[in-house]
Amino acid sequence: MNNYKTLDAHDREFLVSLLGEERVFTGEAISDDFSHDELGGISKLPEALVNVLTTDEVSKIMRYAYDNNIPVVARGSGTGLVGASVPIFGGIMLNMSGMNKILELDEENLTLTLEPGVLLMEISKYVEDHDLFYPPDPGEKSATIGGNINTNAGGMRAVKYGVTRDYIRGLEIVLPNGSVINVGGKVVKNSSGYSIKDLICGSEGTLGIVTKATLKLIPLPKKAISLLIPFPDLDKAISTVPKIIKSKSVPTAIEFMQREVILAAEEFLGKKFPDNSSDAYLLLTFDGNSIEELEKDYEKVANICLEEGALDAFIIDTDERKEAVWSARGAFLEAVKASTTDMDECDVVVPRNKVAEFIKYTHLLQEEFEVRIRSFGHAGDGNLHVYVLKDNLSDEAWPKKLAEVFDAMYRKSQELHGLVSGEHGIGYAKKQYMFDQYEPEFVELMKNIKLAFDPKNILNPGKVCE
Amino acid sequence: MEILVCIKQVPGTSKIDVDPITGVLKRDGVDSKMNPYDLFALETALRLKEQHGGTIKVISMGPPQAKDVIREAYMMGVDEGALVSDRKFAGADVLATSYTISQGVRQLGSFDLILCGKQTTDGDTAQVGPEMAEYLGIPHIANVLNIIEVNDTSILVEMDMANTIEVAEINFPCLLTVEKDIFQPRLPSYKRKLSTKDREIKIISFKDFEDQNEHRYGLAGSPTQVERIFPPSANTDRETWTGTPEELSSQIVNKLRQFKFV
Numbered sequence A: 001m002n003n004y005k006t007l008d009a010h011d012r013e014f015l016v017s018l019l020g021e022e023r024v025f026t027g028e029a030i031s032d033d034f035s036h037d038e039l040g041g042i043s044k045l046p047e048a049l050v051n052v053l054t055t056d057e058v059s060k061i062m063r064y065a066y067d068n069n070i071p072v073v074a075r076g077s078g079t080g081l082v083g084a085s086v087p088i089f090g091g092i093m094l095n096m097s098g099m100n101k102i103l104e105l106d107e108e109n110l111t112l113t114l115e116p117g118v119l120l121m122e123i124s125k126y127v128e129d130h131d132l133f134y135p136p137d138p139g140e141k142s143a144t145i146g147g148n149i150n151t152n153a154g155g156m157r158a159v160k161y162g163v164t165r166d167y168i169r170g171l172e173i174v175l176p177n178g179s180v181i182n183v184g185g186k187v188v189k190n191s192s193g194y195s196i197k198d199l200i201c202g203s204e205g206t207l208g209i210v211t212k213a214t215l216k217l218i219p220l221p222k223k224a225i226s227l228l229i230p231f232p233d234l235d236k237a238i239s240t241v242p243k244i245i246k247s248k249s250v251p252t253a254i255e256f257m258q259r260e261v262i263l264a265a266e267e268f269l270g271k272k273f274p275d276n277s278s279d280a281y282l283l284l285t286f287d288g289n290s291i292e293e294l295e296k297d298y299e300k301v302a303n304i305c306l307e308e309g310a311l312d313a314f315i316i317d318t319d320e321r322k323e324a325v326w327s328a329r330g331a332f333l334e335a336v337k338a339s340t341t342d343m344d345e346c347d348v349v350v351p352r353n354k355v356a357e358f359i360k361y362t363h364l365l366q367e368e369f370e371v372r373i374r375s376f377g378h379a380g381d382g383n384l385h386v387y388v389l390k391d392n393l394s395d396e397a398w399p400k401k402l403a404e405v406f407d408a409m410y411r412k413s414q415e416l417h418g419l420v421s422g423e424h425g426i427g428y429a430k431k432q433y434m435f436d437q438y439e440p441e442f443v444e445l446m447k448n449i450k451l452a453f454d455p456k457n458i459l460n461p462g463k464v465c466e
Numbered sequence B: 001m002e003i004l005v006c007i008k009q010v011p012g013t014s015k016i017d018v019d020p021i022t023g024v025l026k027r028d029g030v031d032s033k034m035n036p037y038d039l040f041a042l043e044t045a046l047r048l049k050e051q052h053g054g055t056i057k058v059i060s061m062g063p064p065q066a067k068d069v070i071r072e073a074y075m076m077g078v079d080e081g082a083l084v085s086d087r088k089f090a091g092a093d094v095l096a097t098s099y100t101i102s103q104g105v106r107q108l109g110s111f112d113l114i115l116c117g118k119q120t121t122d123g124d125t126a127q128v129g130p131e132m133a134e135y136l137g138i139p140h141i142a143n144v145l146n147i148i149e150v151n152d153t154s155i156l157v158e159m160d161m162a163n164t165i166e167v168a169e170i171n172f173p174c175l176l177t178v179e180k181d182i183f184q185p186r187l188p189s190y191k192r193k194l195s196t197k198d199r200e201i202k203i204i205s206f207k208d209f210e211d212q213n214e215h216r217y218g219l220a221g222s223p224t225q226v227e228r229i230f231p232p233s234a235n236t237d238r239e240t241w242t243g244t245p246e247e248l249s250s251q252i253v254n255k256l257r258q259f260k261f262v
Helices: A009-019 A056-070 A120-128 A145-151 A196-200 A232-245 A259-269 A291-307 A319-338 A353-369 A397-415 A429-439 A438-455 B036-052 B062-077 B094-108 B128-136 B190-195 B245-260
Strands: A024-026 A047-051 A072-075 A092-095 A104-107 A111-116 A169-176 A178-186 A208-215 A224-230 A253-258 A282-287 A314-315 A341-348 A370-377 A385-389 B002-006 B009-011 B032-034 B056-062 B080-084 B113-117 B139-149 B154-160 B165-171 B174-178 B202-204
Touching: A009 A024, A009 A047, A009 A120, A024 B080, A056 A072, A056 A092, A056 A169, A056 B032, A072 A232, A092 B190, A104 B032, A111 A120, A111 A385, A111 B036, A111 B174, A120 A145, A145 A208, A145 B062, A169 A196, A178 A196, A208 A291, A224 A291, A232 A282, A253 A259, A253 A319, A259 A319, A259 A370, A291 B190, A314 A319, A314 B190, A319 A370, A341 A397, A353 A370, A353 A397, A353 B245, A385 B080, A397 A429, A438 B032, B002 B062, B002 B094, B002 B128, B009 B062, B032 B036, B032 B062, B032 B128, B036 B056, B036 B062, B036 B113, B036 B139, B036 B174, B056 B062, B056 B094, B062 B080, B080 B094, B094 B128, B094 B202, B128 B174, B139 B165, B165 B174
Parallel strands: A047 A092, A072 A092, B002 B056, B002 B113, B056 B080, B080 B202, B113 B174, B139 B174
Antiparallel strands: A024 A047, A104 A111, A111 A208, A169 A178, A169 A208, A224 A282, A224 A314, A253 A282, A253 A370, A341 A385, A370 A385, B009 B032, B139 B154, B154 B165
16 A cells, blocks of 8 residues: 655656756755744654745656655644654655735635735735735744645634535545545535535545645624733633533633643743732633623623622723733744743643533543643633643653543543644644544445545545544 | 823724724724823833822823723722813814813822823823923933932933933922833722712813914814824735744744844
């Protein structure tokens, strides 16, 4: 099955004839950056790295790779966290980041058509200048939209607005044999056969290569207010979240954070957070079109929180206040990273009313395994980011300890009817945890889908269900 | 310690269009907020009260809707507030504004310490604080970076003199304008919003003033003539460099040296 062809001079010649010398890199000319993503522990350089600029180029390379049995991996910004874009079988890597043009803003259909290499931060700026809004809001703003589509990236606003998949109207896809298909379109409704676009979304580059995407936009909400709600302890904070959700007021984001992470961020940024006197906080954001509407929403939620034992509810209503709070929130991950020698992240998603139970469980694990575990982030959508920190553990002890803690966490998630990944994907690193959870029939079905798209298994082999 | 903090309502965003013909700010539909620099003065006052006791009052000048910033000050922990408001005060420049507020201050009682933000985000003159102090006949220090010590009769502070930091002791009563980031301002509290929603806001108008000379207020009391208001030109210069990491890093260092950042 894995009898792939090793690239030779002839293959290089083909790539150069198609793209020119300046866009084809082999051997030592390939930067080490392309051997890994942001996950430590797995790296491999491709045999050839090519900068593609058009669908036609992608199609011709795929056709060639198909005919010659060469593995191909498409890569965006390389900001993935599960090794999905690491070319573990070598072969050709398509660097999609040069396909970065915004092609059309259709204000009559509220869609944005663009190439896969456009960065998330460019999308939000572009559409917001037109009073429009692309709601998915993953933390990594330098990720490409192609990468976001391929992981079905989520982000903080998922509570109210959903995830990337909810905002894909249509895709142009190059299939592993080089043929180009269009799925979906600018249409709002679509009951026309299997929804291939929804299958491609979240497929982590294993089924086809997205070369163009049409995204759904909505009108930009004009106002936003956040509340920072201090609680005496994390348990009280997180236990309040299901009550907020039950109240039917819909914050765009519900985040939780603990004092120790806030202090780490203060030290990391060298500036003070507006409040660090409490053990635990919820950070909620509301958006809408008038201050009156927002006040009604946030007062209802603030009252619920006070009834549930919150110490107060601080109002974040101006640019300066938002900056003071969100700059710290944005630095949490880096601050935690800076506090230790190495770390790994578990991205499980559990039903929203089980978040408190899961977090409490990680506290138990901390004691049981004598390892530092930190978590913060989404409380409103059940997607947790739990960081296990290496600290003083030796390089030999670390992987063993990590595996034990991760096993325990994924078992707990399964027990709570959660799933392995909320938004980072399965890629290479989380495959075994997914296999452990799904029935063999489910995995078999995924393998057959992969086979239908990619009979020679040349597109990003060894990932997700393999 | 009796502390008074001067606060102002300003447009909620810096992205305000200026009518190119009339030079008037297009304020319609633009939210207002408390001048961000005043939050540092408020926070300074709240911390002094926490350590030394006393009361904090705020004073603002503006149209009736400027009551909102006084409510906000209540939500941060301020005890009392007054708004100096009268049609006769409209069109005031920095001189007339300083005089008007100083008249208002006299109606609120006596204070050990008056605190102001170093400037506002809409006027940017940084003059109203010191001018008020002159009208009130009290000493003042601008651009205070840090409070070192508070004594019974004086306060020891660090002031920013652009190229140097000077330490000065100043006797009460006095006025200080404080720098951005002297303390991280606290956030308004929803609990305080509920508990202060009926708290009175005193309105002080022309008829309450000691000085009844109308020529000292509003447009009539303003020697400044505004010739033109225009938005500052935005600098969108950008350079893109390509090269090896070594080339690019030395290029960045050279650029930073050129700008004297390093």
